[in-house]
Amino acid sequence: MRPLWLLLPLCLLFLLLLSDYLIFDSANDLPPPVSRTVLLGFDLEEPDTDEDVAALLDLLEAHSASATFFVVGKVAEERPELMRSILAAGHELACHSYSHPQLTGLSEAGQREELTRCAEALQGLGIEHPGFRAPYTRTDRHLVSLLAGLGYAYDASYIEEWTHAPRAGVPGIKVSASFLPLTDYYWLYLLRSPGPFYAALRGYPASRLLSVDLHPRYVMRYPSHLGAYLAWCEEAGCAFLSHQELMKG
Numbered sequence: 001m002r003p004l005w006l007l008l009p010l011c012l013l014f015l016l017l018l019s020d021y022l023i024f025d026s027a028n029d030l031p032p033p034v035s036r037t038v039l040l041g042f043d044l045e046e047p048d049t050d051e052d053v054a055a056l057l058d059l060l061e062a063h064s065a066s067a068t069f070f071v072v073g074k075v076a077e078e079r080p081e082l083m084r085s086i087l088a089a090g091h092e093l094a095c096h097s098y099s100h101p102q103l104t105g106l107s108e109a110g111q112r113e114e115l116t117r118c119a120e121a122l123q124g125l126g127i128e129h130p131g132f133r134a135p136y137t138r139t140d141r142h143l144v145s146l147l148a149g150l151g152y153a154y155d156a157s158y159i160e161e162w163t164h165a166p167r168a169g170v171p172g173i174k175v176s177a178s179f180l181p182l183t184d185y186y187w188l189y190l191l192r193s194p195g196p197f198y199a200a201l202r203g204y205p206a207s208r209l210l211s212v213d214l215h216p217r218y219v220m221r222y223p224s225h226l227g228a229y230l231a232w233c234e235e236a237g238c239a240f241l242s243h244q245e246l247m248k249g
């Protein structure tokens with residue numbers, strides 16, 4: 001008699017095939033799209049591979065979509081060719097700290113070093129006043145003051161709405177005001193139920209942006225989902241913008 005443990009991989013394979021079938025099947029029955037501005041942001045860190053980023057660039061090009069890549073400064077220094085390929089494809093490069101610590105837990109000197117070194121890495125690529133998104137989206141009043149003083153263009157740690165009167169009360173830099181809904185967690189898990197996911201997006205207040213905050217290494221595990229999302233937005237005539245483009249109006 002065949003050992004029972006041999007059945008386990010077969011059961012897992014069956015479940016995997018079934019789940020892919022269900023995803024595909026339910027994706028044929030999405031609620032109609034709604035026209036919005038779509039703000040695309042990708043955090044680019046050490047585990048993200050050149051291959052994932054290249055595939056993501058191809059996907060964005062296929063949908064004529066502009067995006068912002070918030071890159072860790074150390075990665076920008078170590079992989080300049082990858083950075084140049086992102087810029088050559090017409091996307092924005094912005095800063096995601098130098099080594100991805102939780103910045104709010106650092107001393108002022110530590111914060112300053114992280115922000116200065118990341119800005120320098122991007123300046124080496126010709127970007128004078130980069131935008132910024134904090135690791136883990138953790139910022140505070142002091143960090144925003146530092147960003148303004150160091151010549152950063154904006155803080156997109158919370159990227160639902162932009163405001164000229166930032167919560168931190170710091171003039172000279174734009175700060176986004178409230179938390180965005182569409183992060184890796186939702187992308188990887190809720191997209192397995194596309195119907196409810198898209199229905200929720202449709203129900204989101206009409207004045208709001210549709211913004212995403214994703215990582216290439218996760219989103220490119222399921223590239224067809226991102227393609228479907230972009231196609232859904234495209235069908236409604238949505239504008240895909242980088243953060244820089246949005247701020248320029």
Ligand SMILES: [Zn+2]
Binds near residue numbers: 045100134135
């Ligand atoms: Zn990050």
